[in-house]
Amino acid sequence: MAQTALQEARDAVDQATTRAQVVVRPVTETDELVAMEALLAAVWEHPPGSVELDITLLAALARSGNYVAGAFRADELVGATAGFRCEPFPVTLHSHVTGVDRQRAATGTGTALKAYQRLWCLERGITGVRWTFDALQSRNARLNMGHLGADWVSFHVDYYGELRDGLNRGTGSDRLLLQWDLTRTAADRADKTQQPEPAQTLLARGPAGEPVLGTRPTTYSRLEIPTDIDGLRASDPELAQRWRDTLREVLPGLIADGWRVVDFDEDGAYVIAPPHEQEPR
Structure with a gap:
């Protein structure tokens, strides 16, 4: 089963990156991490002097065995994602942030980043990914639950408290927490018990x-x-x-x-x- 999931993950990365015309790979070099800090700050519309994820933390994560990756289109960074290992150790990754520059990136770049995340994790014996997302974001909900098949874990009111970025300032930070079973294959998802149509x-x-x-x-x-x-x-x-x-x-x-x-x-x-x-x- 693990080998089947791993091969499926490799195939999914090839398909998703080809469709989005990107290369997704780990980021460790300082200049690329600086570009990642800037991209995430722009996506979340941070005011001057504020960032979504600081360069020092990005560098620390990238150089200590955690997950920091970028999507590149013609050598230009157009998407970024970062996460860290979490409980239950050592088989779980908490995916903290994923952002795509929609002005420069092609459709499907976010899917390519998630596909690569699955492959990166499985190659290291990580079988589950957790992350939060705004319960009112329909695009993310469709990708996370409808396409990837991530499972709902819990709902939290003001999970992060009051946020300062331009997208979320003054709106509250309610979040759904999800768990993605990376060993579940497409065949498993097709064979799962089907729920009735909502009445x-x-x-x-x-x-x-x-x-x-x-x-x-x-x-x-x-x-x-x-x-x-x-x-x-x-x-x-x-x-x-x-x-x-x-x-x-x-x-x-x-x-x-x-x-x-x-x-x-x-x-x-x-x-x-x-x-x-x-x-x-």
Whole structure:
């Protein structure tokens, strides 16, 4: 099984990097780490004097056996990712940050970075990756849960406290924590127990883009989120905050009662499973 997953990971890197026209590789040289610091600061729209990940920490991670990699297009850095080993040791990586310069990078660069992350980990005996992401980011939810097949672990209100970057300042830092089983192959994902089609929609996008709550679910249900929360924050910050507040109102109570987030569908909604149902993955 491990060898099958490893070969699948190698093939996935070849396919993803070819599609995105990038080379993904470890970054250890100072000039490239400086470029990585600048790229991450720009992606998260940090004000002058603030960075997403400091060059000294990037260098320390890169030179101490942790994970620091870049996506290069014609020798130009267009994507970056960094992480560190975490509990349960020694088989887990915490993927702390992944950013793509969407002005210069081709579609699929983020997928190529995740594909390479899987290969890098499996070659070192790491079989699981954990990371957090903003529960309102539909693009990330679709990649993380729908495409990669990462599993939901937990939901946290203000996981990082108040953030200072331009994308998240004043919006709260609620996060879903995910776990990606790197040994699970495409065949495993295809053979997993299939959950029923959701019969209810607990949270829907209203006609003006507003969150509309339905009745408490009794079976598999959907929680829709905005298709572009970053654009909504720019055009209507009050409405964006309503979405944040609504998820805060709904998710913790459901999770406390044993409901689980099991998927993110192609129509832009989380799928939640009722308590005591068999795990679908």
